[in-house]
Amino acid sequence: MSLLLPFVPLLIAMLVLMAGSAFCSASEAALFYLSRDDRKRFAQGTRAQKRVEQLLSEPERLLTSILFWNLMINILYFAIASRIDAVLRTQNHSDVASSFTLATLFGLILFGEMLPKNLAVLWPQSLSAMVSLPITAAMNVLRPILPTFLMVNRISLRTLLPNFEREPYLELRDIERAISISTPDKTLAQQEELVLHQIVWLSEMEAEELMRPRMGLTLYSAPVTLDDLRANPPNCDYLLVTESDSEEIERAMPLAQLPNVSSTHLESACERVPYVPWCASGAATLDLLRSTRSGLAVVINELGETIGIVTLDDVMHALFANPAVRQTSRAAAQSIEPLGDDVYKVNGAITLRRLSKQLKFELPLVKSVTIAGMLQEYLERIPEPGDEVLWGNCRFTVIDSPRPGVLTATVERLRDEQLPGDTAANGGAI
Incomplete structure (x- = not known):
């Protein structure tokens, strides 16, 4: 150890760089480990949580920035380690130099990569909010050159992994033939064929056929309290809040979230709902629910009036329920x-x-x-x-x-x- 005493300033610098690498690794794991529900909650949360949602709205830029800074830190770390290794070898301490190089390598892998990521996935919500401000600053520093990095990334992807052109459509009989050839179990093949039939059927179905009619829904006008729900219980799994000056549905919230919100002004915890025309296909409705990360869409008629709602559960029920069972369910x-x-x-x-x-x-x-x-x-x-x-x-x-x-x-x-x-x-x- 006495041989390393002259390198104490360099060793301190390496420890600082290792901490920086650990920060980048933990930030990457925490931010990208957040679930869709976490992001929806963050969008209505504190300033730090809203900053996290804003960062994740540009995932490619975010990941490029984190990887760039992590790479720069690791390069500096190994540059210092190489300098110390070279000096030790000139002093005829090759064994110490080799041991030092291996120790720095495994130290960075363990304390700069593995351990921070393992800890980050245990507490992604709190850690992502904590690192949001420095990560935002790091992205802002790189913002002038980020378009260059992104362009190089796209060019490399298109060169090494070119996209195949999609077929305009695939006939259902082709799918059935592929299933019959690939699946020896006829029972399983029939189940898969049924699901595929219903997937194709979903593209031909209109949102109006999937919806729950407005007549059977319980609507509330703001302000909404828990006492209002006790006096007039909802008859679906969503709290539906209308606009202040009309009976059109404006906001909604799953009833499962009620334990996490205050007992007054429940409308403040509700999210704006997307709208879909009655003639939209079931497949288009599902795409809308996925793109908006919403569990519910309001169906409107030609005049823009609310005529019902379609939930993600309704679409999944139409996809995977047996037609005979579907007629005996909700x-x-x-x-x-x-x-x-x-x-x-x-x-x-x-x-x-x-x-x-x-x-x-x-x-x-x-x-x-x-x-x-x-x-x-x-x-x-x-x-x-x-x-x-x-x-x-x-x-x-x-x-x-x-x-x-x-x-x-x-x-x-x-x-x-x-x-x-x-x-x-x-x-x-x-």
């Missing part, structure tokens, strides 16, 4: 049950577009979105059992209405000779 409230020739039993929550599309009925336009809304509009009161409405070329008969907004009815397609007067064009109540 969606059973919107099922269409055939009773005979051109006679069907329907639930009032079914949208009119879905009824027209699925049964190929030609129905006139109406302001209401659901069957229950249309019946109430024509009757000009709450529908009751026994009420009949002729709408288009169909007769709707209410058979059960246990409470307002919830009803079961039959719909019968009538032949032209069964239609009285001009009811086929305008519709009306009997």
Whole structure:
């Protein structure tokens, strides 16, 4: 050890550089280990947490900056170590020089890389907030030259790993053939084929067919407290808050987050919801939910009015639930049950577009979105059992209405000779 005493200043510098390398390694692990839920919470958190979310909004720039500074620190570290090694060898202390070089190498790997990263993944939330300010400063120093680094990175990626052109589409029969060839287990192949069928079916399905109609939702206007939820409990797994001057849904929050928020002004913990038109495909709706990192989207009609909501659970249910099971689950409230020739039993929550599309009925336009809304509009009161409405070329008969907004009815397609007067064009109540 006495041989290293003349190098004490250089050794202190190496320790400082090792600490800098450990900081870079821990920062990288903590920032990129944060989950989607962590980032959503950080976006509404403290100033440091918001800074973390801002850093992660530019992941390529962030990672390039951290790796650049880590590389510079490691180069300086080994440059000093090489200088000490060279001096020791000129003094004929080759054994000490070799041992010192190995010690510095393993020391940097252990204390500058492995240990900091292992500790960072244990407490990513607190550490990421702590390092956000110095990492932001480090990025700002490199900001003038970062575009050059990013361009070199893209050129190298395109040279070494060129992108393959995507096919414009893949036929379902090609997927089925690939599954049958690659999977000897017929039971498993049938399950995979079913899921793939439903994935393709999702691209053909409209958001309106996936949504939960607005009529069955509990909405709240700000300010919202826990007492409001106790007095009028939500009937879905989200707290839905409307705009201050209308009944349109503006914000939402999963009910699972209620234990983590204050009991008053719950709307402040809610996040703005994305909007999707009723005619958007299920695949487009899923893309919107993924890109916005939201669990819920509001479905609007042609006039921009809220007609329902689609949650991520609804989309996943449509993808992975067996069609036979799907008709007996939550969606059973919107099922269409055939009773005979051109006679069907329907639930009032079914949208009119879905009824027209699925049964190929030609129905006139109406302001209401659901069957229950249309019946109430024509009757000009709450529908009751026994009420009949002729709408288009169909007769709707209410058979059960246990409470307002919830009803079961039959719909019968009538032949032209069964239609009285001009009811086929305008519709009306009997």
